[in-house]
Amino acid sequence: MDGLRTMTKPLICIVLVLFLWNETGLKRKFHRLIAAGLVFGLAGDVFLMMNNMFIFGLGSFLIGHILYAWAFLTQTSSLSLTKHKGYIFIACLLISYSYYLYSVLKPSLGVLEIPVIAYILVIAAMALFAFTRKQQTNLASFLFIFIGSLLFIASDSILAINKFVAYVPDSGIMIMSSYMLAQYGITTGAVMDRSNRSS
Known part of the structure; x- marks a missing residue:
């Protein structure tokens, strides 16, 4: 099972990059x-499969989420946000969940506390900016990307609890399935995008 996972996990992001490039030309x-x-997700996958490389995997995914957040932010209109304030509710939910997750992890983090806090904040911001695209793109693209961002939070939450707090039964299957769906959702949403902006 571990051998199959080692061979197949890096293929997830490779296939999705090729799919995105083929459909959009980038x-x-x-x-x-x-x-x-x-690409940074691919690097993170590789690092997390290696011994004693967790911090490099965390850093790779952190950069990947920053890039996703930046992409979503390019399709966020400050004028639209003043008219549609639903994002405030989503922001409150994400902040509440982020604090709860941190409080659960905190006793076991040790020297990784600051990197994990940074990661939690960045992935929450990524999900928020995925939501703020709502008024700037078509519904299919919005839903795929926003749901993908929430699945990313779910996947990383299970991984973190399983690593730092306590063993989660069937965690491997839950982490991998939600991770694959997250990356697929974000990539497919990007392909489907019919944004009001040309960037």
Whole structure:
């Protein structure tokens, strides 16, 4: 099982980068940022499969989420946000969940406390910016990317609890399935994008 996972896990992001490139040509900044995020996701996958490389995996995924957040931010209009304030509710939910997750992890983090806090904040911001695209793109693209961002939070939460707090039954299957769906959702949403902006 571990051998199969070692062979197949890196293929997830490789296949999705090729899919994104084939469908979009990576002509827009939005798509290039998503592709770059997938590349760092690939690096994170490789590091997490190696012994004693967790911090490098964490750092790779952190950069990947920053790139995703940047991509989503390019499709966020400050004018639209003043008219549609639903993002405030989503922000409150994400902040509440982030604090809860941190409180659960905190006793076991040790020297990794600061990197983990940074990661939790960045992935929450990524999900928030995925939501703020709502008024700037078509519904299918919005839903795929926003749901993908939430699945990323779910996947990383299970991984963190399983690593730092306590063993989670069937955690491997839950982490991998939600992770694959997250990356697939974000990539497919990017391909489906019919943004009001040309970037």
